[in-house]
Amino acid sequence: QVQLAESGGGMVQPGKSLTLSCTASGFAMRNHVMHWIRQAPGKGLEWVAAVWFDGSNKFYGDSVKGRFAIARDNVKSTVSLVMSGLRVNDTAMYFCARQLTTVNRHLDYWGQGVLVTVSS
């Protein structure tokens, strides 16, 4: 069955960096665009970033552009999110999600999420 498992979360000080990882199983990750979405405590969903099948195209939300970098390793079936210059308002649960196809671009599977807390 399709599974996405996030890891790498934790508490970090403002201005520092943290790398999240998402490990995919149960499907061929190389055939899917992969996304990161976050949710601040008690808030709604915020789309963060996405990476094309082969890593050739990457897209970012305005609030993270220039600070976060998404990448993928199709051999290891992992997607990473390198977060730099972290701010208190980056505190959130971070979800990895799979885009179904390039025609049906909705997100059909989500991981359980990993919590990132930015605090001094």
Added chain:
Amino acid sequence: DIDMTQSPVTLSVSPGDRAVLSCRAGHSVGSNLAWYQQKPGQPPRLLIYGVSTRAAGVPARFSGSGSGTEFTLIISSLQSEDFALYFCHQYNFWPQSFGPGTRLDLK
């Protein structure tokens, strides 16, 4: 960027009621609109994609409609397990975006 709005913020309903949730996009997103359900401590679950297509395993009491900038999710007869948060999501443009959500509360 495409701003997404949802109304109402909270909808207080009773089991068996019909719930109507609205989503509006700041610019036409065509039919590239999905709905997700989220319960406490869980990730979002895909309900509807392409405006009106139910995802696998989603009960027929959930239906979606609309086009362009105005979209609706209808739950025809609420069950106890339907009390949750609901988000719409446009995937027509980069960056993609979500609505702020509608919470279904038990009246």
